[in-house]
Amino acid sequence: MKFVKKYKVLISIGVVFFLTVASTQYLKPHYTYRIIDNEQAINKSISKMVDQPIQIKLMKDIDNKRIVLFTLGSEIGESVLTKGSNNKFKLDSTGYGSNEVRYRIINTNKGQYVKFIGRNTDNISKILTIVDGEKYYLSVLEAGYFISYVPLIQKTESNFPSGSVWYDNQDKEIIRINISKDYIL
Structure with missing residues (x-):
């Protein structure tokens, strides 16, 4: 018993x-993960986070992440959301400022990517960026707003590329960021 x-x-x-x-x-x-998978719900969530109304310009999915490019007045902003198993999102990060182009390295459930987003006022056609000594090329839409990304071939601890060069559609350099003019690509 x-x-x-x-x-x-x-x-x-x-x-x-x-x-x-x-x-x-x-x-x-x-x-x-409580944000419904539609633009209105995402807009409301980001607006609440920044405590001001925003205007979504582009959204792009990269694996389990959704990248949102928005404007807040004349400033450019971005949000990163993660999709849960219930097909809803949570807001991971939001930032905005006066830079026309924002860039960073993101982690997804399938790997790492270097991404550039922004307003293409300089007629950028492609971007060469360097992460841990490796070169990556990104194509950029030449009008309006863009979200461009490329997967990294090896894992990095960096949050940002070490440098980049932006080119127009004639392959002329527009600007170098953190790469000396003397450095030959």
Whole structure:
């Protein structure tokens, strides 16, 4: 009789433990990832974060991330959202400022990417960027706003590319960022 009682107690504890673990794995996405997958809900969430109305210009999915390019008055902003198992999003980061182009390295569930986003006022056609000594080329839409990215061939600890060169459609340099004019590409 004592054996049966101990067995029932152990089974009960096991069932409670299993249900607790299972429910947190099932319920967590429902309270963490709450932004519906539509532009209006994403706009509302970002506007609430920056405490001002924004205007979304572009959105692009990269694996489990959604990159949002927006304007806040005359400033350019970006938000990164992560998609959960419930097909809703959570807001990871938001930033804005006076730079016409923003860039950084992002991590997704499938790897790392270097991305450039912004307003193409300089007629940029392509960007050469360097991450950990490796060169990457990104094509850029020549009018309006753009989101361009390329996967990294090896993992990096860097958050930003070490330098970049922007070119127009005639392959003439527009600007070098953190790369000396003397450095031959």
